[in-house]
Amino acid sequence: MTDLVAIVGGRVVTGTGLQIECGTVLVSRGRIEAVGSELDVPHEARVINASGCWVLPGLIDPHSHIGAHEEANGPAGFDGSEVSNPVTAGVRAIDAVNIEDIAFQDALAGGITTVVVKPGSGNPIGGQSVAMKTAGGRSIDEQVVRAELGLKSALGENPKQAYGERKQMPSTRLGIALVIRQALLDAQDYVERRRRAEADGAPFARDLGKEALAAALDGTLTWEQHAHRHDDIATALRIADEFGLRLVINHGTEAHKLANVLAERDVPVIFGPILSSRSKVEVRESDPANLAALAAAGVRVALTTDHPVVPIGHLALQAAVAVRAGLPRDVAIAAMTSSAAEIAGIADRVGAIEPGRDGDVVLWTGDPLDVASIVREVLIEGRTVYTAERMTE
Structure with a gap:
């Protein structure tokens, strides 16, 4: 050929x-x-x-769990969240993706050629994401666009529920923020110990979780913050300021309430999913018009299906619904293509x-x-x- x-x-x-x-x-x-x-x-x-x-x-879906939360495979195909510990920064989504998940066929039928696969949101710090093509390789490694992309963190209802049911910390928003801050502080100390050991030529015990957090601290990895409510988004901004994180808001159901702040600080929002129900308290104000308000304020936006929450093949349908709610057409197209690539950090490729x-x-x-x-x-x-x-x- x-x-x-x-x-x-x-x-x-x-x-x-x-x-x-x-x-x-x-x-x-x-x-x-x-x-x-x-x-x-x-x-x-x-x-x-x-x-x-x-x-x-x-098209690009910059926030999905395709291949890690497999279609039609029940608990056997659920590998997207390692919730045995509140901080699992060392885990990598690439190790959970099954490229034979039938959802990849759905992605192609929906025009999607690149996805960012992220760990789930049960942990305050859940692990590292991967950007990959939806076809073309004999293994996932041959489909990778970028393996070291971002570090997933979650605020709000999901980690509260995951650990509150166990009667352990963190079971409140207070505790979640503390867990995140402490992990980042520990990583700062780790970086300093590593620097001293390297300077002295001394042995040093490596820690994969702290290495990932160190990469977020130096900006190598994006801080991918799951946050729906405006107060959680404010907390994300506060923590990003404290530690110099390169922040991207994921979901952003109420991000429109802080649209001017996000625009001034050039903090982008991967918005959605749009076609899902209001299944929990923190998405009670879910409305595609909120995405239009973000874009009107000058916030850089992309669209997510959060597959399998919304089937991945419906990404363009979500864009059509957003246009109906007031999002300009060119912004809607960019939210699935050029803007999605820029926000995800893969615009050099796709x-x-x-x-x-x-x-x-x-x-x-x-x-x-x-x-x-x-x-x-x-x-x-x-x-x-x-x-x-x-x-x-």
């Missing part, structure tokens, strides 16, 4: 606000080489006729149809925000991995 692919004749929506009618996308050796309306197509290229289609970058990024391209039969449109074909790094007729081996 040729390493050069030309997708011709479609309406190209780059994910960065640009639309090209009857455009051409050239993908060479897995990367986008060129995009435009009057490109010469090399004779050796494999040509995909996209006439009548909308051509978009592969999120837009522009030269240098991975050749992850999706052909839709129409406007992806029209619920009647379906995905006709999905390419990951220039290779067709899904068509509407069949899953490509």
